[in-house]
Amino acid sequence: MEIDWQSLGFSYMPVKSNIRYKFSGGKWDDGILCSSDKIELSIASNCLHYGQAAFEGLKAFCCKDGKVRVFRPGENALRLNRTSAHIMGPEIPLEIFNEAVQRVVQDNIEYVPPYGTGGSLYIRPLLIGVTPQIGISASDDYIFLVLVSPVGPYYKGGIKPVDACVSEFDRAAPRGTGHIKIAGNYAASLYPTRKAKDMGCQVALFLDAAKREYIEEFGTSNFIGISHDGAYVTPDSSSILDSITNKSLRLIARDLGIEVERRPIKIEELSSFREVGACGTAVIITPVRNICHGEKIYRFRDEIGPVLKQLYDRMTGIQYGEVEDVHGWMQEIKLS
């Protein structure tokens, strides 16, 4: 296996194995590592027609001391269960989630990008309802699988800024499904993202669907603004994803003495921000250079600003084991 670690982007690479657990008759099985990345399903599977599909995203890092650690897997397990509950799926016990992550990363350890390359092993847990059915009701049977793939930066060019465009479409309804991680939310964002790309922007920024006055989030990440007086400002909304990266950055910001404000943010407030970024597992912190809103363009910086850089360095420092993990976020992958 010859991988050019430096040239990794965010694309799928077949690896040695994935792990699959089946839920049937109200019980989970013991899980099995599979070398094939194909899956056999009934053509009437619920997930294919009615979208009973929940997923997560987390990363394993090869740290400075040579050990491999995963960032906050317990948080992803909790969120996957919140998503599953909303789509009438089964609970995935924490022990099964943790065991799945441990086993699949152990088995694919040679695919974890080495320390110093800036890459990581992306871990994608997926829960799908697989009962063949035509009527709309929750599946009786499920597959919980975890696949992994080595990744580099989500957007080409590392932490180079991206341009965003305020979408004319809505991502999530109030009291809808924006706060959970179901596959359908991402299908719904494909066309708006294509429209943003047609405008020359890599990402779409969504507003609140009720009034279209407040900033919600980007298609694959939360919004962060750094105010004129240096505060970390991020939207408070029940229709955005409760990002684990954002939650962690808010704590890091407080550790660094940066004030944190989590509140509704009016779109016009963009003109008062010194720095803007997108945050999430895949994008880490990606600075935003311009945000287009109709005829108006809000301009920020051509490179990552000092506050976002400080947060980025602390976060990636913890993930790669260069900075003390004071909050106990990193979970080691045990190797025999």
Ligand code: PLP
């Ligand atoms: N918002 C959306 C819509 C996302 O898809 C993601 C990625 O998972 C995030 C925010 C960031 O969440 P996290 O930091 O937990 O990866």
Ligand code: COI
């Ligand atoms: C992540 O950041 O892990 C995501 O799931 C976002 C995207 C790749 C869908």
